[in-house]
Amino acid sequence: MAADRTPTPTPRAACRSWRSRSPRSTRTIPHGWPAATATTPWSATPQYREPLRGRAGVVDDASAVFAAFPDLRVEVTYQAVDGxxxxxxxxxxxxxxxxxxxxxxxxxxxxKPLxxxxxxxxxxxxxxxxVxxxxYYDVAGQLEQLGLSG
Structure with a gap:
């Protein structure tokens, strides 16, 4: 018999927490990316020299993104779940x-728009x-769009 597991979040469901504008949001959706991270996860992100560490690192990163882009929109164009x-x-x-x-x-x-x-x-x-x-995303392209490259 398989062990009981928390329902698997989908990328589309996780993005609903971003739409709520709260990186700590667990009321809008139980499986938002920051809310659904373990207390000691890591996240490899292109603009950082070291991976984000722990739930606090993920929440801090999300907060910084919301501060810079309060109208941020995330559209999931493809998703897959395999185990x-x-x-x-x-x-x-x-x-x-x-x-x-x-x-x-x-x-x-x-x-400027991004x-x-x-x-x-x-x-x-x-x-x-x-966990x-x-x-993966193009940091140099983002900086160029914002007029911050070179």
């Missing part, structure tokens, strides 16, 4: 109207929460 692995392709859009915190410093709002594609691969633990995640 403990979630995969998703997404289109991210928003307007840079708040300070953008990056590893090399903070950038003031440019007022649109980029992103792929995310997450692995769930037995309790249904994300590790890899995110």
């Amino acid at each position: 403990p692995t979630l995969a998703a392709e997404m289109t991210i859009t928003g307007t840079h109207t708040g300070p953008l915190a990056l590893p090399d410093g903070e950038y003031p709002a440019t007022g 649109r980029f594609e992103m792929a995310v691969f997450s692995r769930l633990g037995d309790d249904g929460v994300i 590790d995640e890899r995110r």
Whole structure:
């Protein structure tokens, strides 16, 4: 007999927590990315030299994104679930109207729109929460759109 597991989140369901504008949101959807991460997960993200560590690292990252792009929209264009692995392709859009915190410093709002594609691969633990995640997107392209490259 299979062990009882927390229902597996889908990438589309997880993105609903982003739409709520609260990285800590668990009321809107029980499986938002930050809310569904283990207390000691890691997330490999292109703009950081080191992976995000722990739920607090994921929540802090989400908070920084919301501060820089309060109108952020996430559209899942493809998703797949295979056992403990979630995969998703997404289109991210928003307007840079708040300070953008990056590893090399903070950038003031440019007022420019941003649109980029992103792929995310997450692995769930037995309790249904994300234990590790890899995110793929074009950081240089984002900086160019915002007028922050070069």
